[in-house]
Amino acid sequence: MKKILWTVVWLLPVVSISRSALVLLNRELPSQPVVAPSKFPDIVSSSPTGTTRPHHSPAESSPTRAAKIAEKTEALLDYFASHPDQAIPEIELLTDDQWIKAAANADTSAPNIKKAAAELRMAAKREFIGRLASAYQRYLQTNDGKRPATLEEINAYFVRPVPLSLYQRYEFSSENGLPAPTSEKLPIIWEKSAIDRELDSRGGVSGEGRQWYGRNGIRGWIPYPDGYDAMMKNVRASYSADHHGAAPENLEVLRSYFETLMPKEMADALIKTEQRK
Incomplete structure (x- = not known):
């Protein structure tokens, strides 16, 4: 029950962000508004101030294209609402533009919705891991190359702070008695486990502070830093x-x-x- 409640708490901002992405589409096409998802009536869908509108060609900004993107966004929302175990906290970092881009490129038909969800997770992971890698580099520079004892120590080095809850899915790759990676290009920080091992690629940060991504499938998720x-x-x-x-x-x-x-x-x-x- 605690796990379900925790999932709902952090899933609410995700819903709000994606709903405001639909509102953003409506603002671009005031003559033919796109109906926002009605699955979460208790959440006010309003586009955050300062959000940059995505730039599309006249053909791309057609009502038909906007409606299709809205349908795909709602399909992803429906999927995560009915499968909360398939969502990750990093999704709340995605902006309206990132949601629109992800939905525009996704195939959300029933046979491919799991793959579309994995692609959205990957976009969210890249956003978080990109910030984490930059913060890790700043930590190393400030502390003469000494690595942190806990992931939370890195948080003060983020330009844009992130909720501490996002760290719960990550760990040092040499934890739990595993050997340390033998190269600085290998992951020093990585995801603990996959949501969908066959579709998700493992993400992390290398010893030199760069983004690192492994392969999907069982080989990519074995708990061995050297691969x-x-x-x-x-x-x-x-x-x-x-x-x-x-x-x-x-x-x-x-x-x-x-x-x-x-x-x-x-x-x-x-x-x-x-x-x-």
Whole structure:
């Protein structure tokens, strides 16, 4: 229940932002207004002051195009409202223009709505991770290259502060007994877990303070900072050392080694996925 309430609390600003994006479309087309979503009547939809209008060509600003974007935005709103576990707090950072752009490029038809939701999550993650990377660089510069002990220590170095709740989905990649990354180009901070492992790419910040994004799929989400290939090399080496130099015959015999690095569910998924290849 607490998790559901927490999701609703931070999902409300998301709804408000996306509704105001629809109002922004209405302002561009006063003669043929687009109806804003009616799913959240208790939330006032008003475009925030100072918002820059997106620039479109005359063809792009047609009532038909605006209506299609509004329909797509409402489809995304409906999806997140009925699937709150598919939303992430970073979405509240998206501006009206970012919502409109994301909706305009999305395929929100029923067979593809999950992919559209993943694309919106990615846009939101890029917004947050971009700010996080810049703040992390400023932290390193101010503290002679010394890394922070907690992610919250970085918050004072944001130009535009973000809610501390956004950090809950991130961690240092070497936490929980994992080895530290062997290169500054590898992630020092990353997402803890995926909403949809097959569609989401893992995001984070590298040791040198740049944005970092991995691959989607099970290989991209294994909890090993140096990546899948490095993990497999070390796991196979450990197996051989424990079995008088013998090489593993298949991935199933490596299960116990995987489970020292990741949850059993992820180890199961990794073995099944790799066996299908």
